[in-house]
Amino acid sequence: MNRALVLLQVAVIGPALLVAAQAWSADAVRGKELYEARCGACHSIEDNRVGPAHKGVVGRKAGTAPDYDYSPAVKASTIVWNVDTLDRWLTDPERTIPGQKMGYSVPQEQDRSDIIAYLVKVSAHP
Amino acid sequence: MQTTNDSVPSSRRVFLGNTARLALSAGAVALLGGKDLLAQTMGGPMAADVGILNVALGLEYEGINAYQLGIKSGLLQPQVVVVATKFQDDHKGHRDALIATIVKMDGRPVAEKSLDEYAKALKADTLKSQDDVLDLAVRLELGATNAYLGVIPAFKDPQLAKIVGRLAADEAMHYAVLLGALGRPLPADSLPFGA
DSSP states (O other), X not given: OOHHHHHHHHHHHSSHHHHXXXXXXXXXXXXXXXXXXXXXXXXXSSSOSSSOOOTTOTTOBTTOSTTOOOOHHHHHOOOBOSHHHHHHHHHOHHHHSTTOSOOOOOOOHHHHHXXXXXXXXXXXXO | OOOOGXXXXXXXXXXXXXXXXXXXXXXXXXXXXXXXXXXXXXXXXXXXXXXXXXXXXXXXXXXXXXXXXXXXXXXXXXXXXXXXXXXXXXXXXXXXXXXHHHHHTTOOOOOOOOHHHHHHXXXXXXXXXXXXXXXXXXXXXXXXXHHHHHHXXXXXXXXXXXXXXXXXXHHHHHHHHHHHHTTOOOOSSSOOSOO
């Protein structure tokens, strides 16, 4: 599913999380695999590890996962995580929030879309 | 259920024993050997690179503690403990090299958490057998390999990128050995890491 279609769904359908999660279910399956293989070294859904927990990340302001020690840059950011901002973040974290510490990007658009679909799904159904 | 020593096929016992005798920590030793020269040529603080190195350090802390949880779990056969200890030593070598490099770049290394915190984050209470422990180790080693390969393009200093590439090679080696210990096949396709 391309990003434009994803954005259209979110904009048109309204309360995005639940509906979007249903619409993306096929890609979210691949997104889960990608998440575990690429993000799983540092992140988990439930617990803060090297990176913050992703439970409820969609709709959350950057730098606000409970009990995680964020970089000053992310703490100070006003970004709220949604499909668009997550796509920007995964494309180029440093350009999105200069001074952040992740350093890891996901260059392929389809991979980003699938990972984000998974994050939307777990945010809607934690 | 805990797997008994007698249940391990003899070929796997030999495999694990031989593995422990191989020079699996050579990467850490060489890494430390090259660090001073690297630091001398790096110039002033490089905050972005330090940030990435600190993420790597966090991964190494987690790896060290994951192996510690496995080693002290009572679930591992003796020869597997030997291998796990060897891999843990590799991660300690990575940790030491990363800390020294961060310090020489005028950075502040992130602190290690408590073993209990790692146990909670890694859900150590769900580990019920040797294969559970090895499966966790496989996932962490694969994740670390992919993470290290994934941050290489972000380094400002190519020599730091090379070091992280060497860390990734160690993790990939651990991953392959652990797959063998679990009796699982190697990845079917070429270029399985860092896609």
